Structure formats: C-alpha cells, structure tokens
Amino acid sequence: MLLGVFSTVYIITLALQLFIPFIVRETIAFGVTVPEQNVKHPVLRNMKKHYTQIVGISGVMFLMMMIVSYYYLAPSEFMQGYFLIGCLFAMLTVSMTLYWIYHQRVLKLKKEEQWGLNIKQVRTVDVTARSRDEMLPWPFYVVPFGVTVFLIIFTFLHYDQIPDDIAIHWGPSGEADSWRKKTYFIAISLPLVMLMMQCMMWGIVDSIKRSAIKLAVNRKEESLEDQLKSRKYMSWNIMWLSHALTILFTVLQLSNIYPSMTSGNRLLPIFILFLCLVFGSVLIYAWKKRKLRVEYGNNVASEVMDVDEDRYWKGGLIYVNRQDPSVFVEKRFGVGWTMNFANPRGYIVIGLPLLILLLISFFSL
Amino acid sequence: MFMQIEPQSDVPIYEQVTQQIMEGVARGEMKPGDTLPSVRSLAADLGVNMHTVNKSYHELEEKGIITIRAKSGAIIRSTEERALTPEHLQQLEKSLKPIVVEGMVLGATADQIEHMMKKVFSDLQIPAEGV
Numbered sequence A: 001m002l003l004g005v006f007s008t009v010y011i012i013t014l015a016l017q018l019f020i021p022f023i024v025r026e027t028i029a030f031g032v033t034v035p036e037q038n039v040k041h042p043v044l045r046n047m048k049k050h051y052t053q054i055v056g057i058s059g060v061m062f063l064m065m066m067i068v069s070y071y072y073l074a075p076s077e078f079m080q081g082y083f084l085i086g087c088l089f090a091m092l093t094v095s096m097t098l099y100w101i102y103h104q105r106v107l108k109l110k111k112e113e114q115w116g117l118n119i120k121q122v123r124t125v126d127v128t129a130r131s132r133d134e135m136l137p138w139p140f141y142v143v144p145f146g147v148t149v150f151l152i153i154f155t156f157l158h159y160d161q162i163p164d165d166i167a168i169h170w171g172p173s174g175e176a177d178s179w180r181k182k183t184y185f186i187a188i189s190l191p192l193v194m195l196m197m198q199c200m201m202w203g204i205v206d207s208i209k210r211s212a213i214k215l216a217v218n219r220k221e222e223s224l225e226d227q228l229k230s231r232k233y234m235s236w237n238i239m240w241l242s243h244a245l246t247i248l249f250t251v252l253q254l255s256n257i258y259p260s261m262t263s264g265n266r267l268l269p270i271f272i273l274f275l276c277l278v279f280g281s282v283l284i285y286a287w288k289k290r291k292l293r294v295e296y297g298n299n300v301a302s303e304v305m306d307v308d309e310d311r312y313w314k315g316g317l318i319y320v321n322r323q324d325p326s327v328f329v330e331k332r333f334g335v336g337w338t339m340n341f342a343n344p345r346g347y348i349v350i351g352l353p354l355l356i357l358l359l360i361s362f363f364s365l
Numbered sequence B: 001m002f003m004q005i006e007p008q009s010d011v012p013i014y015e016q017v018t019q020q021i022m023e024g025v026a027r028g029e030m031k032p033g034d035t036l037p038s039v040r041s042l043a044a045d046l047g048v049n050m051h052t053v054n055k056s057y058h059e060l061e062e063k064g065i066i067t068i069r070a071k072s073g074a075i076i077r078s079t080e081e082r083a084l085t086p087e088h089l090q091q092l093e094k095s096l097k098p099i100v101v102e103g104m105v106l107g108a109t110a111d112q113i114e115h116m117m118k119k120v121f122s123d124l125q126i127p128a129e130g131v
Helices: A002-023 A042-072 A077-112 A139-157 A184-210 A220-257 A259-265 A268-292 A344-364 B013-027 B039-046 B050-062 B086-105 B110-125
Strands: A120-126 A165-170 A176-181 A304-306 A328-330 A337-339 B002-005 B066-069 B073-076
Touching: A002 A042, A002 A077, A002 A268, A042 A077, A120 A220, A120 B039, A139 A184, A139 A220, A165 A184, A165 A220, A184 A220, A184 A328, A184 A344, A184 B039, A220 A259, A220 A268, B002 B013, B013 B039, B013 B050, B013 B110, B039 B050, B050 B066, B050 B073, B086 B110
Parallel strands: A120 A304
Antiparallel strands: A120 B002, A165 A176, A328 A337, B066 B073
16 A cells, blocks of 8 residues: 555656656756757757656666565565655655756856857737636635635534544554544644645635746747646646645544544545545646647747846746746746745745644644 | 837836837727736736836826726727827927937938838838737
8 A cells, every 4th residue: 555655656756857858948958048049959958868868767766676675674664664755755866966967067058158148138028918817716715715614613513522532643544643632722723724725725826826927039929828828727726736635634624523434444535536636636737738838849040038037046946036026936847836935925825824834733743 | 919128228127118018009909998917917927026017107197198097907098088289299399309419410311300200100000020
C-alpha cells in the first residue's frame, strides 16, 4: 500500500520534472529570458534534451532503488517511509542541480552573444482582454465556507456524543493514528483548519484574477489565448481542490462524531480519490499548458521583444518586483504560479491563513 | 485593441498610455461607448503603478475624450460629446508650435509641413495591424 501510493506520487513528480522545459514558455530557458529572435539557438535544444535524459535515467534508478529497498527494509515500516521520501528528494535534488547548472550556462551564453541587447523592449496589453477573462466568480470558492460553518455548529450540537479521544492525524491507509483528549477547541480544530485552507484558495484565485494578463508582443493572439485559458483552468483546478478538501475534511470530522465510520478501512477510498484528484488536476493542467504553448518554428525576425524581467527573478525561481502590482505570476520553471515576494498582498493572502493554520495545529497537537 | 508601452523610453509611461488610447480612438479601434479596463487591471497588465494609469485616465478626461463614472468605469465619449471647443483648438495650436518652429528653422516650407500633417492624418484612418 505504502509503496503503491509512494511510487505513484514519485512517477507523477518525475514525469512533471522531465517535461518542465517543454511545458514552460519557449522564450524562457532554465529560468532565463530568451528573446524570440534567439529561441531556436541549437545549444538550448541540446540543454533541454540533456536535462530530460539525465533526470530520466537517474529518476528510473532511484525508482528501482525505492522498490528494492522497500522489500529489503520490510520489517521496519518507519525506515521504509524514510527511504521512500529520501528517494523522492534525491530525484528532485538531481533535477534542481541540473537546472542550476543549465541556468548559469544560459545566462553566460546570453551575455556572451548579447541576446536582445539592441532590441527595443515593450510591454503589450489587450485592453479588451479583461472582458474575455473566464475565471470562475467568487461564490464558487465561498460556498464551501458554508459547509464549514455548518460543520462547526453540528459539532457543538453533538459535542456530548463525541468520544473522549478525538483523532487528529490519519496514516496513509486512512486509519487514525493520533488522538487527543476532547475539548471544545480540539473538537472544532479540524473544521478550522479546513476554513483556513478554503480562505487561502479563495485568496489565491482572487489574486490571480487581479494579476497581469501578459502577452508576447510578436505572438499577441496566441499568447492571449494561452493566458486566458491558463487562468480559466487554474481557477477550475483550485475550485476542485477546494471542494475536494471540503468533502475530505467533512468526512473526517463526521468520523470523529460517529467513530463507527472508520472501521475496516472505510475511509481509504476517500483518501485515494482525494490524491487522484490533486495529482490528476496538476497533470491535466500541465498537459493543457503544453497544448496551449506558443510554438516557434524559427527565430522571430522582429525589432521588438517583451520586457526582459530576468533581474526580478532570483535564480529564475523567485520573483521579487516592487513595481509590479501583480500578486501571482506564472512560474518560469515549473507548472503553475508563484508569488511576487515584493507584494505585501501575497503575504496576507498566503501567510495569514497559513500562520493561523499553524497556530491551530500547534495548539491542538 | 492592443497597446504597446516602452518602459525604458524617455516618454513617461502615463503619456504613452494616454497617447495609445487616443490613437485607438482615432483609428476607430475603440468606439464611443466602449469601456476602458479598470485602473487596477490595466495597471496590473502593464506592470506599472496604479497611479500611472489613474493619471493617464484623468488626463484623457480633461481632454474630453473619456467620461469617468464611479461604478461603470471609464467610457469613450461619443463624437458629439467630444465636440471641438475653441479652447481645445487653442491648446492644439500651442502644442503644435514647437514642431512647426523646428521645421521652419531647418528650412521646411509651409507646404511640406502641411503635407506631413495630411500624411499623419490619413495614416491614422487606415486601420493598422496591431498598434
């Protein structure tokens, strides 16, 4: 069971790592802006190929090690768990190290060959784009709040019925493995955690909505389509995640009130379904992004390029730009979005619920 | 309508925004009654401060090109609403002067300058690809 869950997570993570260079915009190679006038540089293609080959081979090796060691370390489930996580991190370390090496190389090449040095940099905006934005409206993210509030009231009404020991942690097979003495706070800590997560997801979608729709100056129509669809799919993804979390936590909370629900691994399918939904939505998003990706047949012959924002990207991974009002921007190496660390709004949207969440778990553990 | 801003240009960004919106109206890409994006979202899309866009919208309102309404945002005025006043004409003449002066000093004739004006005018009447 443990191996099954882990190897699925591992394979999905590996697949995403392998294809990242081919999912992100072609004008960004290993976190470095490449002017459209240079996108077809032969060195870039080789780097991406080598990255995928090396990560692929080492990834498969770690996977084999994972399976062999799982049976070798069989008596101790504790050791098994650690080793499985170790293999996952080893694979990620290989891919990040490789990323870092190629990031430096592309930077060097860009400097040596003076890419984009004499090209005018512009920022393009479609003033009608906002009216075509199809992100889901806020009620989709706020309705689950109602479920949480109802659950808290329900818990208080059935407080006497709850057993004296409340489950607060569940193992990978869906069975509770940690309990606390019953108090009013412990009884509702689960719905409170759920509320914070729902807040966070609503905040993220709302901030993405307020963030920039970025166009590629030489591929306006295609990039607009990519942006509008990405925003739409992202809002759908987060909506599913928010609703799935709500269902999962509601079931867990109800199983605290009615302990008979947990007998005989009955919660297992819910855990598996939840995992499938989380990873499935990431995979679908990555696949959609790949299809929406603006393709370049050749180097673009144009006198303009998009604004080179390399100096705002620390290591090509962390975005810090005081001038940019956007809270979230698309990742340069990875699937999804990342925060503008210079924007205080991001800290409120992510940080505040996370802090409260940590406080709740700290006091209820 | 697409807008193109050069962040590194010597021309302030708010002036570029004003100019681009006026050009869009002149070309007919923005029609009377069309709504401009909200200050907040245009600022986000351009990656500039909200005040920059706000300044530009207020400039456009002063010029009589848009109306800013509290709820519905910035709307392009109809041709009747933006009728040319003598004050506007005076203002335009004033802005034109330095250019004509430069032309005169360099030896351009009145015909040449008139031809130039007509060319700019007719160029704007041909709907261009992109900006």
